[in-house]
Amino acid sequence: MRREAPQKLSDYGPLLFPAGMLIVFFVIPFATMIAVSFFKRDPAGFYSTAFVFDNYARFLSLFFGKVLGFSLFLAIAVAICCVLLAVPFTYLLSRSSRRTQVVWLVGLLSVLSLSEVIIGFAWSTLFSRTAGITNLLVAIGLMSQPVALNPSFGAVLTAMVYQALPYTVLVLYPALVRLDPTLTEAARTLGASPITSFFTVVVPALRNTIMATLIMVFIFALGSYLLPQILGRPQHWTLSVLITDQAIYQSNMPFAAAMAVFLVLVTLGLVGLTLLAGRKGEAA
């Protein structure tokens, strides 16, 4: 549906409410955060108004660089794992009977209702030595004795993939359902085996969707701060964990704000680069 462009000031009326909400709950807090990031910390109280770059300067150290690097690596790993698992799964789901689809989608939606805390503690139990899944492996004779699987990078990754997978599937699902099933049939009549047709037709036809999903999961995973603490060692802590730590436990709001702003900038930069690469690939 195409409508006329707004003519009078009153035509913008319907935008007032969302614009107001956006300003009150997003623009103002974000602006405050940017402002605070330049403030000076007051050890006695909270912070005092100033305009210093100390907070950003402090951030430019090897330690925080490493944490930032790990955060980005973890988020990328989660995004790639999620997409690798979700694309074939959702493809098969979209080709199965309606009943099967409903059952799976309801199951996935119920995972969404779990809070990060519950997911974290559930997995920490599953990965524990006393009650974890290794006991099952011992029971069927694959292992000689149960071991603790956490804290470890694998545990953090597993739980984060578990948490992000439903979102991934739900984002991919509409695109895969809309994908014309005769495309793969055509590929098969042209001599492609089912697997070849999946990689030469389904995946390339969904290129943009897959790209968008990667970015979404990446950003989603970047914000995770509970699971790395529950299931990881301190070296598996992400920048989000440090931001929380600085803001809540160290009462260093200006430094936490500076880190948050920096994280936002790096994220935007990466997303921009990805989109640019995607556009170049399309032009070629």
Place this chain on the structure above:
Amino acid sequence: MSGLALQNITKQFGTFTAVKNVSLTVPHGTFVCLLGPSGCGKTTLMRMIAGLDLPTEGAIKLDDADITRVPTHKRDLGMVFQSLALFPHLTVGENIAYSLRIRGVGKEDQKKRVDELLSMIHLSGYADRPVAKLSGGQRQRVAIARALAISPKLFLLDEPLSALDAKLREAMQVELRQLQQRLGITTIVVTHDQREAMTMADTVVVMNSGEIRQAAAPVEIYRRPADTFVADFIGMTNLFDFTADSAGRTNALGSSIEGLQVPGGLSKGVLSVRPEDVHLTAPGHGAIAGRVTFVRDLGGTIETFVEAGGKQIVAVSMPHARPDVTVGQDVGIKLSPDACVVLKS
């Protein structure tokens, strides 16, 4: 036998039988149209030939080799889908080269073959265009070229022209038939459009509710339909009941039809007479009595609707033989015995 042979093919979806015990042979180089109303099983039959569906019973043989369970991608066929199913992420050239690329044909050979096919479909120079930028007719041609890239043994088309407008469709029918004759490729087309089938096919296979009603040359199907369904489905026809006495003399529309002898033992049935075989004369003189109810003058042909014996009979004539009648006038109907097809009711 060289060609495609379907032997007692049955396909069931749950309790629904889509195709019932169908047998058909298609010699190499022939053009066969599967024709029928929607839901008659023609598309299912084609999907089984392509290997996209497995028959519940029966065998499919190609050059005497049983291919019933051979997967689609090993059948060496080309298929054009109703939706065309062009790959949206590939250019025209890449679409056409897809089957060659999958088979590992070298880049140079791919390009040569694509150029050859593009000139065959009159789209030379379109190789680098995205398929989204093509018109309906052009997309149609690209789909045909893509299916023919490997010179398949079997060329299958599922309602290939249904997305085109009427004029383009007629033109493409002729083009497709000429292409098939030039390449001599064994071709099977699914269609619900009887004009399309009559234009293109060597053999028209009329299907209804999962069964083959008649398989014959187009003119044969038109002139000698096997049953009332075929007679009614192909072109316009007048169908009306008749009775016959022990000597084989027939009576229909309230009068006897002179000269028509029905096979012995048949006491009643249905007659099919094409509208162009219905001749209007003056009433009396042994003609069937009727009354004109409507005249439809289409310019090229004139259809006269006549009520006779409680049935509506349509007569079609050309302008030079325009019947001199008006609505409400009493007329006589002459039916030549040769033009009457006797069918079981």
